[in-house]
Amino acid sequence: MSAHDHRTASAPTSTYRLQLGPGFTLQDAAGLLDQLDRLGVGALYLSPVLTAAPGSQHGYDVADPTRVAPVLGGDEAREELAEQAHARGLHVVTDIVPNHVSVARPDANPWWWDLLRLGPDSPYARCFDVDLSVPLLVPVLGEDADEALTIADGCLAYHEKRYPLAPGTFEPGDDIETVHRRQHYRLVSWRRGDSELTYRRFFDVDDLAAVRVEDPAVFEASHAEILRWAERGQLDGLRVDHVDGLSDPGAYLRRLTARFPGWLVVEKILAPGEDLPQSWPVAGTTGYDALREHTGVLVDPAGESDLTALATGEGVPVDVEATDHTARLHAATTLLRAETRRIAALVPPHSEEAVAELLAAFAVYRTYLPEGLDEWLRAVDLAGERRPDLAPALAALDQHVRSDPEGEAARRIQQTSGMIVAMGTENTAFYRATRFIALNEVGGDPARFSVAPEEFHTAAARREARHPHTMTTLSTHDTKRSEDVRARLAVLSETAADFTDAVRRWSAAHPLPEPSLDLLGWQTLVGAWPIGEERLTEHLLKAAREARLGTSWTEPDHAFEQAVRDWVPAVLTGLREEVEAFVERVRGPGWSNSLTQKALQLLGPGVPDLYQGTELWDLSLVDPDNRRPVDHRTRAELLDRLEAGWRPPVDTTGAAKLHLVRTCLHTRRELDPRGYTPLHAEGPAARHALAFARSSPEAHTPDLAVVGTRLPLTLERTGGWDETVLPLPPGPWTDRLTGEPVPPTRADGATAPRLADLLGRYPVAVLVRG
Known part of the structure; x- marks a missing residue:
């Protein structure tokens, strides 16, 4: 069996991400194993467990890679957790951070x-x-x-x-x-x-x-502990953090897979249409590409003009490319100037400006020369178009790098370009171009307002064909908004005229002191409602500092920040009834979107990851908000009722989402679905159904079908499903969410249920043959 075949065989059916820290240790994780097994989870997926900087709340600041963090319980607790997980048939996956270590202390x-x-x-x-x-x-x-x-x-x-x-x-x-x-x-x-x-x-x-993990001795020293766990059969999978920061990601991954034959995914942000380098021996990414598609397909393209008009009228930038370029140049010339200077010193005529323009011009996070030559050339050309005066220096850079694609200049440019995109686009531009923040997510593209169903199906089929065991995700420790916040925000695209009218009215009475922050603030208020004063204040302050328009982390404007602090209680008091009334109109359709995207993710191609706590409604915002403690006891109590046969309504408890998650995970465990066939509804509301079929390994025809509701608010406004039907592959079908059989509905015995009947109780259906 080849290493790639072994990674395929060792892929879990799903993962459940736990964020470890002083308040939630390895022993606490062990206490959840029964609950996760009952939920249907395939693998326990742990944040970094090696010794982090004193006081670390997340573990990504590893200070000593040679031992398990004592504050998490130490190696004895890790070993015990692995043994208990394996005894229940659960895989163990952990996050590693090979790029850097903490030097704070x-x-x-x-x-x-x-x-x-x-x-x-x-x-x-x-x-x-x-x-x-x-x-x-x-x-x-x-x-x-x-x-x-x-x-x-x-x-x-x-x-x-x-x-x-x-x-x-x-x-x-x-x-x-x-x-x-x-x-x-x-x-x-x-x-x-x-x-x-x-x-x-x-x-x-x-x-x-x-850290220079390209040095074999450094690799051995920094990975010895992790590889020891694997050799002892206590580790089944790895998630590699920030792979683009490494000197040669491909060489690193080949060295790692030579020693670790388990399931391996990399934190790699793919631009739309981009794929992983073919030479990388990995199962896939951590799933931000799937996140973009699952949110985008729920967004109504008809809402773009109203939201764009609002942003333009309020002075919020809508030219995403220009906003990105400005923010990336700032990253290259200010935030990461030391790296830019270091690169410029390697290539005559030592032009920092040319290096900065090149670093700001990549359409992808990083090229992997020589494989990424086309993206390299596009970046060189674009930088030259933007700054013709830098043409000689850019030509020198280009010639130097292409003549020695493994040299220091090439390596440093590639390592740095990903940082520039992340710092410029994700951490800055996404807080400036706030026309519609549902799109401003890690791996997202705010310029692409929505994803058509045909595009969604094509991407899913491509994932199944190329990387069937890649991770897919909807929420992570790094997402700027949880899946349920984005699902509710997507509804705003269906009622964009009403929302923009409300924002103009609200902002006239209570404006935030900067337009981009103002527009972000109103969307956040609606998307995360109900939200307390402290959480909202901290989020807005972080957004403002990241945007670097009215204040920043390094040059805080105290008057500006006080205005933000004052805004929150004024709005939560003065506009509470209006905001609550608006949220009431979009809450139900938001729940529908949440359930639809969850069903599509959990049963679609790839290995779905469930972020801690998101089996119920979770209206978290960017970290540290999304790393708050999870109430696992409430989830366990609801799980007891579901196991007793309860089929909950779709309401504020979120039990319907837990019911869906449990049903999907157990179905995935049982069927191990393969392939991907789009299903197409027929009738007046056909565009509101999003469906596909898959097959278990033993089946000759599809034995799983999933259907969800798309654009639910518009569907309701236009009269519902009416006589719209969903033709299914041959055979008797049962909806596992309701327990009800799907009767044949055509004279020839074919099954084509009315969606009004099939989706009468839940906005999604999980259908199995038999």
């Missing part, structure tokens, strides 16, 4: 501590992408550096942080500045990090230093 990271202490002589110097020809810059100092920098505990100390002293560099009575100058590093102002940093970071986070 040097004393918590033994590799970084040794590098600071010994400089180029440290055996760990090879672990980091750092320029050791000069003292290593550590940007941590504030305005109080002169008073706060001291010697304490035999270390250089700045407040609670400690930095090692090189041997022989300190004697009692030595001047602090003299001691500081003797070190292999320099503590400098935090403001110098973006432009002068001498080590590569994760995005613009100074506390996360990049």
